[in-house]
Amino acid sequence: MRPFGELEAAVMDVLWRRGTPATVREVLEELNTTRSLAYTTVMTVCSNLAGKGALRREMEGRGWRYSPTRTRAEHSAVQLRDVLGAAGDRDEVLMHFVADLDPESVASLRSAVEAARQAKNA
Amino acid sequence: MTTAVGLLAFAAVMAVLAPRALGAGWSARSPRLALAAWLAASAGVLVSVVLAGLTLLVPATAVSQGLAAILDACAMTIAGVYRSPGQLAAVLTGVALTAGTLLRLGWVAVGDMRRTRRERHRLHAAIATGARTEPSLGAAVLDSDRPAAFCLPGRRRSVVVTTAALDALTGDELAAVLAHERAHLRGRHHLAAGAVRTLERAFPGVPLFTQGRAEVERLVELLADDAAARRVDRVEVASALVTLAGMRAPAAALPAAQGAGAFRVTRLLRPGAPLGLLARLSAGFAVVAVVTGPVALATWPLADAVASGLCLLPGADWV
Numbered sequence: 001m002r003p004f005g006e007l008e009a010a011v012m013d014v015l016w017r018r019g020t021p022a023t024v025r026e027v028l029e030e031l032n033t034t035r036s037l038a039y040t041t042v043m044t045v046c047s048n049l050a051g052k053g054a055l056r057r058e059m060e061g062r063g064w065r066y067s068p069t070r071t072r073a074e075h076s077a078v079q080l081r082d083v084l085g086a087a088g089d090r091d092e093v094l095m096h097f098v099a100d101l102d103p104e105s106v107a108s109l110r111s112a113v114e115a116a117r118q119a120k121n122a
Numbered sequence: 123m124t125t126a127v128g129l130l131a132f133a134a135v136m137a138v139l140a141p142r143a144l145g146a147g148w149s150a151r152s153p154r155l156a157l158a159a160w161l162a163a164s165a166g167v168l169v170s171v172v173l174a175g176l177t178l179l180v181p182a183t184a185v186s187q188g189l190a191a192i193l194d195a196c197a198m199t200i201a202g203v204y205r206s207p208g209q210l211a212a213v214l215t216g217v218a219l220t221a222g223t224l225l226r227l228g229w230v231a232v233g234d235m236r237r238t239r240r241e242r243h244r245l246h247a248a249i250a251t252g253a254r255t256e257p258s259l260g261a262a263v264l265d266s267d268r269p270a271a272f273c274l275p276g277r278r279r280s281v282v283v284t285t286a287a288l289d290a291l292t293g294d295e296l297a298a299v300l301a302h303e304r305a306h307l308r309g310r311h312h313l314a315a316g317a318v319r320t321l322e323r324a325f326p327g328v329p330l331f332t333q334g335r336a337e338v339e340r341l342v343e344l345l346a347d348d349a350a351a352r353r354v355d356r357v358e359v360a361s362a363l364v365t366l367a368g369m370r371a372p373a374a375a376l377p378a379a380q381g382a383g384a385f386r387v388t389r390l391l392r393p394g395a396p397l398g399l400l401a402r403l404s405a406g407f408a409v410v411a412v413v414t415g416p417v418a419l420a421t422w423p424l425a426d427a428v429a430s431g432l433c434l435l436p437g438a439d440w441v
Contacts (some may be wrong), residue, residue, distance in 0.1 A: 004243060039324050076252025077265055083245065084270045084284070092319060093241045095306045095342075097271040101383040109387045109424040110368065113361045116391045120357055 003079065004054075007037075011045050012054065018071045021058065021065035129174035130415055133167045136412065142331040148405075149337065150389055152397045153344040156241055157314060160334045160341070160407050164321055166412035167330060168223065173420040175219030177214045205397065230324035242276045249280055261300060263288065269369045273290035273303040274361065280399040290369055298354040302362075305349030311342035347386055349392075360390035 004012060014030045015022060021029075028042045048067050049055040054075075057064040070078070083094065101109065140163040149156035200407070251260035268286040269291075273281045281303040283296070291299065306312070317336055322335040324327075350359045367383055 007185040013224050032167045071250050076248040076250070078252075080245070080252050080264050080282070081268065083272075084266060084268050093238055093245060094272045094315070095312065095315075096305070097302055097384045098269075098366040101364070101387075104255070105384050106364060106368040107438075108383060109360075111388070112391055113357060113364055116357045117361070120355075 021067040126174040133170035170416040178216030196246040294358040298359040300352040301350035
């Protein structure tokens with residue numbers, strides 16, 4: 001899953017803090033306490049996020065109401081799990097414990113470990 | 123001119139030959155010394171090239187006469203540029219070497235730092251909300267069916283283990299994994315690894331930097347293994363490695379990484395004797411020499427003149 005862009009993250013943040021479905025107008029008002037965005041900009045971001053599956057929308061009256069499909073915590077967990085799977089840029093940011101072993105050597109290394117453990121306890 | 127050629131020759135020899143000396147088997151026996159040697163060799167090459175450029179810009183005779191003379195020499199050099207074509211070539215080479223090296227390195231370093239900081243910030247935020255902190259472990263726990271453990275350095279440093287890893291590891295193995303990750307954070311291993319990655323990216327194709335990156339990444343793992351072995355037990359560190367690696371999807375494994383993993387396990391089970399005192403001393407001397415050597419070579423004319431008493435350093439009469 002691609003991480004959110006700056007504006008996408010801001011929209012998600014508003015919706016997560018509200019906790020209830022919101023119209024584009026409501027999201028826009030909340031965002032524009034600190035910046036000045038156009039209605040159409042926020043509308044595009046919301047429909048993109050819905051397209052990506054991050055938001056669900058339901059028709060209410062004459063417009064859509066948007067709400068996040070995942071909680072903030074669920075979203076973060078998904079992001080972290082992605083880190084575990086994919087190599088790439090993120091490998092430079094964090095340090096994994098595990099080193100890969102080929103399947104054949106796992107068995108022989110396991111028995112070497114057990115032998116060492118017994119020698120130590122003996 | 124001779125000085126510049128000497129410095130460049132030193133840099134070229136180091137860039138090609140140092141990987142052979144440093145890649146030998148001794149590095150696993152004293153990973154800390156080997157790490158210092160790789161970093162020093164890389165720094166030595168950079169310093170040599172930059173100093174070679176500088177010595178081309180300032181004639182050595184002028185350096186020996188103090189700061190005013192350098193400024194004078196600077197003016198003379200600029201004036202001289204228009205007279206002799208040979209001098210122009212030297213100045214252009216000097217500017218290219220010094221400014222080129224520093225600008226290229228700075229450019230790549232700033233980009234790398236920005237990207238790393240942004241990514242780290244994002245992951246810290248994700249850990250804060252997506253993983254639960256487990257004070258008894260001193261680590262964050264992430265729900266996942268993939269067994270893994272990692273650490274995220276930075277000001278808000280954290281160690282993360284997945285629930286699958288918690289299920290798979292025994293108590294001792296888990297302690298070993300956590301000690302390994304904490305050793306990374308405590309030793310600030312990400313700084314060394316980040317520096318050599320930046321060098322490789324800035325100057326691709328230089329054997330010293332290419333192999334240095336791979337070796338430093340390997341050596342910090344060995345260092346963290348050793349730290350964990352001291353705190354917990356070397357057999358338990360090896361056991362944790364085999365347990366976690368054995369559960370991973372084989373398709374995701376790279377051949378090179380497989381060899382590295384097997385090496386770490388056997389090394390933990392049968393640790394080699396640390397290097398002897400003499401070997402450690404000579405390696406330590408080499409580490410110091412590869413950095414101070416080029417500096418000494420470049421500043422030799424200055425030091426020589428001061429020692430002979432023929433000139434005073436600017437400000438020397440204040441003392």
